[in-house]
Amino acid sequence: MTPLRRLLASALAGALLVGGPYLHGAEDEAGTERRLDAVAEELNALDAWLDDADRRMTDLQRDLAAADRGVAAAANRLREVNTELVHTRSKLSELSEERVEIEARRLTQARRIAAHVRGAYRYSGRDFFKVLLNQDDPTAFDRMIRYHGYFNRARLDALEEYRRVLVTIGENEQAALDRRQFLATQQDELARRQQSLVARSDEREALIDGLSREVSDREEQRRRLTEDRERLEALLAELRRRAREEEATRFAESRGRLNWPVAGRVVRHFGQPRAGGRLQWEGVYFEARPGTEVKAIHGGRVVFADWLRGFGLLTILDHGDGHMSLYGNADVLFKEVGDWVEGGEPIAAAGRSGGQAESGLYLEVRANGRPTNPIAWLERNR
Secondary structure, eight states, rough: OOOOHHHHHHHHHHHHHOOTTTEEEOOOOHHHHHHHHHHHHHHHHHHHHHHHHHHHHHHHHHHHHHHHHHHHHHHHHHHHHHEEEHHHHHHHHHHHHHHHHHHHHHHHHHHHHHHHHHHHTTTTOOHHHHHHOOOOOOHHHHHHHHHHHHHHHHHHHHHHHHHHHHHHHHHHHHHHHHHHHHHHHHHHHHHHHHHHHHHHHHHHHHHHHHHHHHHHHHHHHHHHHHHHHHHHHHHHHHHHHHHHHHHHHHHTTTTTBBBOOOOOOOOEOOEEETTTTTTTSSSEEOOTTOOEEEEEEEEEEEEEEEEETTEEEEEEEEEETTTTEEEEEEEEOOTTTTTTOOTTTTEEEEBBBBTSSOOEEEEEEEEEEEEEEEHHHHOOOO
C-alpha cells in the first residue's frame, strides 16, 4: 500500500473510532467518495419521494374535503327529509282524525234519516205514502209533504257534503301516504350515502395519517442522511488536507527519487539558452512519440488542465506546500481540474500541441513559484 493509501486508511480508521455510521469497512478516500455519492443518491431519491408524497397528500386532502362536504350536504338533506317526514306523519294523523269526525257526523245524519223514515211508519203501520194519501185535509197533506221534503233534502245534502269531504280526505291521505313513502325511501338512500361518504372520509383520514407518519419517518431518514453527508464531507476534506500535507512532505523529501514522466531522451535542458539567448529553458523537453503516456512524477491534485499559449495542452499538478509540476505540449489530457492522481498514474498523451516542431513532453517543477531543475527531482537510475 502506498504511503498516501496508508494515510487515508489511517484517517478512516480514526473516523470509525468516533462512530461514523457509514464508514465501517472503508479504507481510503475513494471509498469515502463512493459512500458520499451513495448518500447523495439516497438523498435525491428521498427528495423525489417527498415531492411525490406532497402531491399525494394534496390529492388526499382534496378528496377528504370533498367527502366532508358530501357528508355535510347529505346530513343537511337528511335533516330536511326527517323534518318533512314528521310533518307528513302529523298531517296524516290530522287527516285520520278529521276522517273519523266526518264519518261520525255522516253516520249521525244517516241515523236521523233512518229514524225519520221509521217515524213516518208509526202513523198507521203502513207505507208512509199511503198515510199521506189518506189525509182528508188538503192543507195538512200539503204541509206534511213539504215538511218531509225539506227534511229529506237537507239530510241528503248533508250526506252528499260529507261524502265529498270524505273523498277529499281520502285523496289527501293517499297523497300524504305516497309522500311519506317517497320520503322514507329518500331517507334510506340518504342514510346509505351518508354512511358511504363517512366511510370514504374515514379511509382518506387513515391514508393521510399513514402518509403523514411515513413522511415523518422519511424526513427523519433524510435528516440522518444529511448529517451523514456532512460528516463524510468533513472527513473527506480532512483526508484531503492530510493527504496534501503528506504529499507536500513526501514531495520535498523525495528529491532525486520521483517517477520519470516519459522514457524519452531529454533534448532541451533546464537553464539552456533559448530564443537567441534572451531566455532560458525553465524546464526540460523530453523526446516522445505522439500518444506516449505521460505519467505524474508524484501524487497531487489537478489545478489546471487546458490549452495555454506557449505550452499547448497543459496539465498542472499541485503537490502541496508550494510544489507544482507542469506537463505541456500534450496531444490529449486525461484528467480534469479537481482530480487527484498518484505518482506514476497516466495524466496525458505526449504530442506537439502549442506549435512544437517535434513530438514530446515539456516538464517544469516549481517550488513556491520558482522554476527548479526537474532532472534533480527525478530518479537518478531509471
